Amino acid sequence: xxxxxxxxxxxxxxxxxxxxxxxxxxxxxxxxxxxxxxxxxxxxxxxxxxxxxxxxxxxxxxxxxxxxxxxxxxxxxxxxxxxxxxxxxxxxxxxxxxxxxxxxxxxxxxxxxxxxxxxxxxxxxxxxxxxxxxxxxxxxxxxxxxxxxxxxxxxxxxxxxxxxxxxxxxxxxxxxxxxxxxxxxxxxxxxxxxxxxxxxxxxxxxxxxxxxxxxxxxxxxxxxxxxxxxxxxxxxxxxxxxxxxxxxxxxxxxxxxxxxx
Amino acid sequence: xxxxxxxxxxxxxxxxxxxxxxxxxxxxxxxxxxxxxxxxxxxxxxxxxxxxxxxxxxxxxxxxxxxxxxxxxxxxxxxxxxxxxxxxxxxxxxxxxxxxxxxxxxxxxxxxxxxxxxxxxxxxxxxxxxxxxxxxxxxxxxxxxxxxxxxxxxxxxxxxxxxxxxxxxxxxxxxxxxxxxxxxxxxxxxxxxxxxxxxxxxxxxxxxxxxxxxxxxxxxxxxxxxxxxxxxxxxxxxxxxxxxxxxxxxxxxxxxxxxxxxxxxxxxxxxxxxxxxxxxxxxxxxxxxxxxxxxxxxxxxxxxxxxxxxxxxxxxxxxxxxxxx
Numbered sequence: 001x002x003x004x005x006x007x008x009x010x011x012x013x014x015x016x017x018x019x020x021x022x023x024x025x026x027x028x029x030x031x032x033x034x035x036x037x038x039x040x041x042x043x044x045x046x047x048x049x050x051x052x053x054x055x056x057x058x059x060x061x062x063x064x065x066x067x068x069x070x071x072x073x074x075x076x077x078x079x080x081x082x083x084x085x086x087x088x089x090x091x092x093x094x095x096x097x098x099x100x101x102x103x104x105x106x107x108x109x110x111x112x113x114x115x116x117x118x119x120x121x122x123x124x125x126x127x128x129x130x131x132x133x134x135x136x137x138x139x140x141x142x143x144x145x146x147x148x149x150x151x152x153x154x155x156x157x158x159x160x161x162x163x164x165x166x167x168x169x170x171x172x173x174x175x176x177x178x179x180x181x182x183x184x185x186x187x188x189x190x191x192x193x194x195x196x197x198x199x200x201x202x203x204x205x206x207x208x209x210x211x212x213x214x215x216x217x218x219x220x221x222x223x224x225x226x227x228x229x230x231x232x233x234x235x236x237x238x239x240x241x242x243x244x245x246x247x248x249x250x251x252x253x254x255x256x257x258x259x260x261x
Numbered sequence: 262x263x264x265x266x267x268x269x270x271x272x273x274x275x276x277x278x279x280x281x282x283x284x285x286x287x288x289x290x291x292x293x294x295x296x297x298x299x300x301x302x303x304x305x306x307x308x309x310x311x312x313x314x315x316x317x318x319x320x321x322x323x324x325x326x327x328x329x330x331x332x333x334x335x336x337x338x339x340x341x342x343x344x345x346x347x348x349x350x351x352x353x354x355x356x357x358x359x360x361x362x363x364x365x366x367x368x369x370x371x372x373x374x375x376x377x378x379x380x381x382x383x384x385x386x387x388x389x390x391x392x393x394x395x396x397x398x399x400x401x402x403x404x405x406x407x408x409x410x411x412x413x414x415x416x417x418x419x420x421x422x423x424x425x426x427x428x429x430x431x432x433x434x435x436x437x438x439x440x441x442x443x444x445x446x447x448x449x450x451x452x453x454x455x456x457x458x459x460x461x462x463x464x465x466x467x468x469x470x471x472x473x474x475x476x477x478x479x480x481x482x483x484x485x486x487x488x489x490x491x492x493x494x495x496x497x498x499x500x501x502x503x504x505x506x507x508x509x510x511x512x513x514x515x516x517x518x519x520x521x522x523x524x525x526x527x528x529x530x531x532x533x534x535x536x537x538x539x540x541x542x543x544x545x546x547x548x549x550x551x552x553x554x555x556x557x558x559x560x561x562x563x564x565x566x567x568x569x570x571x572x573x574x575x576x577x578x579x580x581x582x583x584x585x586x
Contacts, residue, residue, distance in 0.1 A: 087354070259319075
């Protein structure tokens with residue numbers, strides 16, 4: 001049972017990547033937009049005290065990862081509906097959540113392209129020497145970032161499918177996460193009342209872990225706390241996602257919204 | 262043994278309309294229908310657009326819940342036991358959608374085979390067999406976006422057979438196919454029946470239903486208006502002869518005048534390019550021809566070919582649904 005489910009996740013992951021890898025929108029979101037953010041941030045911040053190029057590069061890559069996660073997952077279920085495949089998926093023995101998991105994994109993987117492209121391009125343009133302070137800890141943080149964003153993607157997908165009209169709010173969720181997630185500057189610079197919001201967002205802890213392990217840490221315990229909270233929040237998101245999918249499927253069968261009318 | 266059972270099935274669609282003063286509009290799609298389909302039967306569901314055919318199929322395939330009534334497939338309730346039904350059924354909704362166009366035909370089948378938990382070993386054997394069966398051998402690795410409509414429809418057939426389902430729901434499967442493609446598809450469906458698969462077919466094409474189905478339910482405005490064998494349905498119009506008269510530019514009042522003639526039971530008009538065909542259901546047989554032609558000529562209309570023939574399933578259908586085709 002578990003094996004066949006993993007096979008479905010892998011098939012969806014692989015087939016979905018095949019379909020979207022050369023999509024122009026994806027290339028813009030994952031490569032060009034983060035690069036523009038990185039250029040702007042470097043021009044603005046490079047003469048300020050304590051400027052660290054690696055911090056800006058990691059931060060701008062995170063903007064690409066988040067934008068990719070938000071946009072691609074919002075359309076995860078909708079695109080199946082538009083192509084007429086949602087009914088084929090729901091009518092099969094595989095549950096929709098497993099299919100969306102495969103797509104969310106593919107979306108996060110594609111979004112991580114931001115990291116791969118941001119580093120060398122920024123290094124080349126500004127002739128910075130980009131070194132990652134703790135490579136091993138950074139890789140673990142990157143893997144946990146995949147978990148954090150994939151689980152968040154599994155919450156985003158049903159929310160934007162419960163009511164197709166919600167799609168128009170996508171852009172409203174993009175920039176707040178750049179700020180509340182502490183991607184480009186620490187959240188300590190924000191008003192105190194925003195801090196609890198940052199704390200319940202897994203991308204915030206992912207950003208902290210990535211920043212700490214790339215820029216250099218004072219205490220390992222700080223990174224361990226970030227990792228622990230990424231895992232805890234991801235499990236919470238998966239729990240919420242499970243409930244949302246049940247609501248989505250029940251409503252879709254009642255309201256006849258699985259296919260286009 | 263009945264594989265499909267429907268009792269007093271009702272479905273109401275609700276849609277919100279308006280911007281400021283939102284109102285809920287209700288559409289009664291199914292109004293308490295009843296029928297059953299036995300094992301290995303090829304059962305047809307006929308009806309005009311919006312009659313409730315697709316709604317019935319969607320309820321039976323667990324994609325839609327009924328508002329009232331009960332439906333079961335293979336003894337399982339379609340609302341409560343959907344996970345028990347899904348591995349054993351296959352369905353096609355007519356048209357080109359429902360495939361991944363950026364993937365090859367082969368990748369599409371691999372994708373759906375995995376959704377149906379078919380092991381890779383079985384996939385390797387089954388997928389080439391299915392490509393051969395539906396006549397797409399040699400085109401497996403082309404992207405679906407390059408397939409013709411008929412090829413996509415055939416790929417749908419291959420998709421639906423991947424997991425060897427016991428029950429098939431085919432919603433207008435030959436829609437939009439060229440005559441040769443449609444004939445091949447009909448033959449493929451007949452072959453499936455020989456394999457003792459239970460098939461529920463919806464179609465607009467009367468000859469298709471006549472040639473293929475063992476029993477047919479005619480549905481109109483959400484109600485079953487007749488349920489019988491094709492021969493039984495034709496008996497609904499056994500007392501009538503059909504007179505077909507070609508006319509050029511018939512006005513609406515001419516139809517009313519003919520309807521009021523003695524021996525004329527029903528009149529329908531079918532547009533055929535520049536001309537119209539008046540189809541008259543007459544209890545007077547050839548005797549109705551003279552008064553009808555005379556009426557038309559008196560109105561200054563040019564009359565073309567006149568044919569008197571035995572009623573077909575289509576004539577029975579037209580009588581049952583009141584002129585809509």
